[in-house]
Structures are given as structure tokens and as C-alpha cells.
Amino acid sequence: MIRASLALVAAMLLVSCSASTPVPSPAPTPIPAAAASAVAVAELDGGPDVKVVSTRLSTYGAEANGTIVPADTPVWVVVLSGAFQLPSCGPMTATPHPCPSPATSARALVDARSGAFIQGTVPAPSAT
Secondary structure, three states: OHHHHHHHHHHHHHHHHHHHOOOOOOOOOOOOHHHHHHHHHHHHOOOOOOEEEEEEEEEHHHHOOOOOOOOOOEEEEEEEEEEEOOOOOOOOOOOOOOOOOOEEEEEEEEEOOOOOEEEEEOOOOOOO
């Protein structure tokens, strides 16, 4: 009788433990690199000769110091070549002054799960 009771208690513990153990869900599959590249090209408009130099998966925190998205957000880092206008030529002045030449590189961070553009940097930071 005692053995049967112990076996029943052990079985109940085993069932309750296995039922309460959460099963991790698989990590979401990232969007394809080609889709992230298309987002980067559309957002950063590098002119008619824009080319994708490289794409790689990373996290936002490894690539930027900002707080636009959480640091652990998976991102596609897309580096482009082309002719990228700098955001500003400076304030209007009475004396005209030349604007700098366009940058020849840009880097975009694209959310690897949703495909949303997060941020771009012109010119692209140098590789370290």
C-alpha cells in the first residue's frame, strides 16, 4: 500500500513538473537579407548607382549607442555605396558657400524581424 502511494505521488510530481515547464518558442526567422537591402536602398536614396556592399546580422546594441529600439533587437546591418547627400549644408548665409561633396557610403540598420528601417548613418562608419 505504501509503495503504491509513493509511486502515485512520484507520478503526480512528474506530471505536474513536466506540465509546468515552459517550452521555449523558436526564435523568429529574420527577414531575408535582400529584403533588408531593399529597405536600406529605399530609405537612404544613394542615387541611381547605389549598390549593396554588405549585409550582416547583428543587434542594435552592438551597432549603435542610441535608444531607438532595445539593445537586443536583431538588426540587419546594410552597407551601401553611392552618392548620399549630407543632411545639411549649414545655415543660410549672405555669402554663398559650397556644400561638401556627397558621401560615398551609408549604413542602415533594419529590424531583422519586421523589416522596419531603424536608422541610417551617412557616411558609413569605418569598419573596426
